[in-house]
Amino acid sequence: MPSALPIADPAPLDGLLPASVVTGASSRNFGVYLHVPFCRVRCGYCDFNTYTSDELRGAKRGNFASQAIAEIALAQSVLRDSSVPERKASTVFFGGGTPTILPVSDLAGMLHAVVETWGLAEGAEVTTEANPDSVDRDYLFALRAAGFTRVSFGMQSAVPYVLATLERTHDPERIPLVVQWAREAGLQVSLDLIYGTPGETLADWEISVSQALAQHPDHISAYALIIEDGTKLAGQIRRGLVAMPDDDVQADMYELADSRFSAAGYQWYEVSNWARDGAFRSAHNLGYWVGHDWWGVGPGAHSHVGGVRWWNVKHPAAYADRMAAGLSPAAGRETLDDETRRVEAVLLQTRVRAGLPVARLDPAGRTAVAGLIADELVDARAALAGRVELTMRGRLLADAVVRRLLDD
Incomplete structure (x- = not known):
């Protein structure tokens, strides 16, 4: 989730929701998003709510799972006390940050808490994001054993100097390995790509597209690089150290990707997303796009239930304090007219x-x-x-x- 938080009303400390959220709730799917805000390094283009070890101000990664589980219990209480009809989770999504920086037992524990609290709908999609260098074969098999159904790898590029510009730490040659391990474990595989990195040529991009397709993933995302204010990359561009991405080149890259993906049997279902067929679309993200309900767990996570949107305190230390006090971690909220x-x-x-x-x-x-x-x-x-x-x-x-x- 982006780090910038909107200006709105304070959220009540008990988290109780207004009566309006009940209307139509039974017709909306319910998803759970768990934001794991930790990274080993901060990528220069990223403005998500993430923290490296020297930015935690006393918060500890090892305590995070228990704090998230406490918020899941709070969520159940809030929804029940707000008279929202009980619904099983149709999707669960672990994002970040790098969720797989945590021990697999932590992810399994948080997922178990979701299942024990709400249950999973039949055919529920359970996804975690992962950096290619943050998992091995055993980790992926353990994810599947814990109930995960899908993994989304941050491939971004197959060209080393493009990865270096983005400050991604993995070796592109690791992508086939992690995809193979995920397949052997029985996980669906999504690959995330970024195009328009400063200095990246159309030929570079075609290499990345070809390498992604060679892995035969179930799902591919391809996002144009956006230069966000306050990021390291924005500062480098402002000082003239790297060039601003060219809109026309990015358009050419998008058309190339869509052509190659379509020829390989992938169908676009959202501007930046393609899937082998409807069964492999990201059901969790579709829930965002069509306005279903979701509860966001973790620092800076956003939630939406029945036209009420709220967001948690951003820093892991502030989040830990709220959970220790038994208070809602919500920092602010708004009711949409x-x-x-x-x-x-x-x-x-x-x-x-x-x-x-x-x-x-x-x-x-x-x-x-x-x-x-x-x-x-x-x-x-x-x-x-x-x-x-x-x-x-x-x-x-x-x-x-x-x-x-x-x-x-």
Whole structure:
């Protein structure tokens, strides 16, 4: 989760939710996100809420699992006391940071607490992110034995100097090994790529795409590098030490990736995500995009239940203090009004291949659809069926499409 937190109302210390969250709860899936905020090193481009060992201010990694389990117990109490209908978790996702920096027994313990608290829906997806150099064969087999179904490896690139620019620590030759071990363990495999790193050429990117496809993953994510204020990489660009990513080159890289992925049998289902078929889509992330409910556990984690969104205190030490005191770790929250929820649906569902129902648009937005079709940004046949679905050109200009749907 990004480290910047919005300005909103203080959250109550007991975490109790307003009565409005009950409406429609039974029709929404429920997911659990566990944020493990620890990394061995901080990558220069990253602005997520993560901490290296010298930034912990007395917090200890070894205590984290018990603190997260305490928040899971709190979550159960809050949802029950707020009269939210009980639902099994349809997805569980461990993100970071580097979740696999912790002993596998810690991840297993946290997952066990989720299962004991809510249970898992039939066919539930249970994922952890992992750096390729943070796991070995035994670790991956232990994850599967604990109930994990899926692992998402941060491959990012197959080109050593690109990895060095990003300050990623793994050897690209390790990717085939970890994928093989994960497969042998019975885990689904996703590979995450980043394109547009300063100095990266189209030929470099094609090497990374080819190497990713050679592993035959179930799922691939490819994200354009975004230079976030306050990161080390942003400072290097500001001082002229490295070049700013070129938008046109990034567009060429996206088109190349989509072409290669499609030819290999992968279908795009969100602007930056492709899967071998529908069964391998990231159900957890789809829950974010379509507005389902999730509870975020851990420092800086965000949650959403029935139009109420909140976020936890950021630093692991502050989080530890809240949990030790038996208080909600939430730092702030906001209740979204109907118009804000509609706007967010446009922002998020437009990016998904299933599309945004035209009915979610206001009159001006519905009028804008005709112009977007004429500009070859929105698929005409999908629009006739009542959906806003992006064309390839529309995916490249997704932000502009959203602005026209909201501003026209």
